[in-house]
Amino acid sequence: MGINCGKLRSNQGDNMKKTENRPRFAGKASFLRYELKGSLGFFVATMLLSAAAALTELINPRIISCVIDYVIGNEVLPENGIESFFIRSFGGTEYIGKHIYIPALAVIGVGLLSAGIKYLSGASNSAGAEKFVKRLRNTLYAHTDKLPMAWHQKNPAGDMIQRCTSDVETVKNFVSAQLTSFVRIILLIVLSMFFMLKINVRLTLIAAGFIPIIVGYSLFFHSRIGKTFMKADNEEGVVSSIVQENLTGIRVVRAFGKEAYECDRFITKNENYTMLWVRIMRILSIFWSMGDFISGLQVMLVVILGAVLCVKDDITAGNYIAFVSYNAMLTWPVRELGRTIADLSRAGVSIDRIMYIMNSVPEELDAGSKEFKEESDALISFEKVSFSYKDGTDVLTDIDLEVKKGEKIGIIGGTGSGKSTLTDLLTRLCDEDRVRGVIKFMGRDIREYSLTDYRRRFSKVQQEPFLFSGTIAENIGISCENISREQIDSAARDAALDGIIDTFTNGLDTYVGERGVTLSGGQKQRCAIAAGLVKNADVLILDDSFSALDAETDERIRKTLYEKYSGMTMIIIAHRITTIAGCDRIYVLDKGRVTDHGTHQELILRKGIYRDIYELQSGRQI
Incomplete structure (x- = not known):
């Protein structure tokens, strides 16, 4: 015959070698560091651009505050300061008052700049997320392909498919949506607090008092919901396995007239899976509704107490509006921080399920190196x-x-x-x-x-x-x-x-x-x-x-x-x-x-x- 088909495709061989050389992961951090290679630059760029977007968002409240206090109002413009420099650069308060479109254009310009930065951040984040999930899928597939037969016989195919698809998507969403926005969230919190402290210390302390409540509340739910997510993911694997078995064994099911039995078996497992998610949704509904209540209470206190201080002339009308704006900016990042902590539980479960596969070290060690020579009859x-x-x-x-x-x-x-x-x-x-x-x-x-x-x-x-x-x-x-x-x-x-x-x-x-x-x-x-x-x-x-x-x-x-x-x-x-x-x-x-x-x-x-x-x-x- 003389057919030469001894070599496998080079990329397949490379994937196998990479899998064999891949270290075992001691924890989630080492797992993420390994899989983020190749996409880390995109995520760093996303974080920097997110930070830049956060800085631009903080500019408009100061522009509005200055216009209300120094251009429309009767407040005396300070001799020094960034606000004074820009107002004088544009002709002073009297000139700006006659040409009110100037601050309006500035607000629009800052908004467009922020939108442009957010676009670049989103594009970079999407590129990084897709590269990350591509690498993760390739690594998972190449590694699973090398695992010994005993491992495949022990682990249902449907559950492994679910780990390689649904769990991978969960990790991707967490890394791209929550993890990369963490820098922006922290920066918004810190800078909002800084500008709020410059306006009024007492009001800032009242607003800041709710931060540990929201974070502590999120941590409580994080620990409460993690085990439920694990059960739900396991049940999803069971449901996937039943579907996979029935689709591949459809001839056997039909031959023995087991359609009703298999349908009832699926309905039972699907009911268990559904009830777990109903339970998760109930917990999440309580989590978000309580979060809304706490955030709403914080905003209400800030608005009422700020209005009282404004009436008493402890703060100017412009500063009051700016403070309320900064407080609104503070509320969202704190809620997002709580959401990130809450979503960490689900992502952690998915990472554990993926690491189960990737930490299953192949027993089929390709360590031999002897040449094939006939040394026996x-x-x-x-x-x-x-x-x-x-x-x-x-x-x-x-x-x-x-x-x-x-x-x-x-x-x-x-x-x-x-x-x-x-x-x-x-x-x-x-x-x-x-x-x-x-x-x-x-x-x-x-x-x-x-x-x-x-x-x-x-x-x-x-x-x-x-x-x-x-x-x-x-x-x-x-x-x-x-x-x-x-x-x-x-x-x-x-x-x-x-x-x-x-x-x-x-x-x-x-x-x-x-x-x-x-x-x-x-x-x-x-x-x-x-x-x-x-x-x-x-x-x-x-x-x-x-x-x-x-x-x-x-x-x-x-x-x-x-x-x-x-x-x-x-x-x-x-x-x-x-x-x-x-x-x-x-x-x-x-x-x-x-x-x-x-x-x-x-x-x-x-x-x-x-x-x-x-x-x-x-x-x-x-």
Whole structure:
């Protein structure tokens, strides 16, 4: 065949290397620092522009105050001060009084300047937020893609999808909306207090007295609502998992008439999720309504007491209006500060859920570096290999097995005898820390090789193949880069797809839909076999990949494999003896042990499991 498809795309490899080198996060701060690389400059610019916008917002109240006191009113203009400098620069109070449009234009100009700065701040913030979320999604995807099979089996796909979408969006919104505005909020609070103190100290102390009340009140709700957000996010993951399971398993649901049961199960979980959010909304409603009440009380006291002081001539009318304006500016940032603290709880929950994924360090360490050189007559060898899952029960026990280059090896056994686990160990898809004994490839322990390079040496076809959304041709060529159409067509013929291609609307370019739902089980298996052949790997593993094929198609594909691919090493797992009868050597597994091995003719002449299966399937007594 001579098909070169050994290299993965370079960006995929780079992502994997970046994931492997990524440090574990000790806390939320280290997580944010790591993920903000590349977008930090935009967020710093946003904070500086927000600070500039806050400064411009503080100018207009002083302009209005000066006009009321010194231009319209009878207050004496001080000799020194910024206000005096600008009023004299524009011709003095008398000239400005005759040309009142001058301060009006100044107010408009300051407003336009503030709007322009806010626009730049928003644009910078949006760019930073999108870069941040892009990096976070890429890191999450690349890292999840490298996590071991045991991790994926333990964590529901729907919940992981929810963590990678909804939780990522929550963190993005917090970073872009709340975190970047923090500088502006603090600056507005500080400068508003400064100008208010210059106008009247007593009134400022009254206004400032409400700040610790609002902040303390927000902190109380922050601690109260965090656990509820965590429960709601977990329930959303459960709901997502149910939807994902039902959509991918819709054939099973329909086949067993379980639509009503699955619908009731979803309704129950959705009810739990809904009630949690109703509870959250009740808490938030109390939070915001109480915040409105406290803020309104503060504004009311400032307006009333300020009016009293104005009547008593303790402050001028212009200063009174300016003070009320600054107090309004103070109220919003304090409320925003409370909101930031409250939203911190939800963002913290989402960050924890994301960090659960990112702190799951891959067990599949790609640390080997040995070159592939034939150092043994056996291409593959199992030497006293045993394996157990976490419950401690051995799935495989003392396996001794040898495969020479170019051999066709058959493996047969009952359900649960360890056939698929054996090939999973060979392709390093199981927890290698739980393996006892040695598995060798080309005479070396398989752990001495680079994991990525090692797996490229194998092509495995599953009993239940997974087809991606796309055409049949795209699914056949998925394992190779820069594959030609001639190679795809050739592999399709070898997998006996040519007989059914004409029945498809667009031949091999027919779109098959998610998981290949438009194809039968046998058609999907033939697509998977074609994909396995087109890779032209050193070892082809067929894990009961003929189970959905009729006898005629089974025989045709096997004949092609033995003749056209005679030099390729193959491991064929099957339940039908006819599928493996032509193999060079056959291993019989029973309860995780190799109970017999030999050629087909040798095994049927000996009493044992193989002979019993042969007699049962053939109807002949030996």
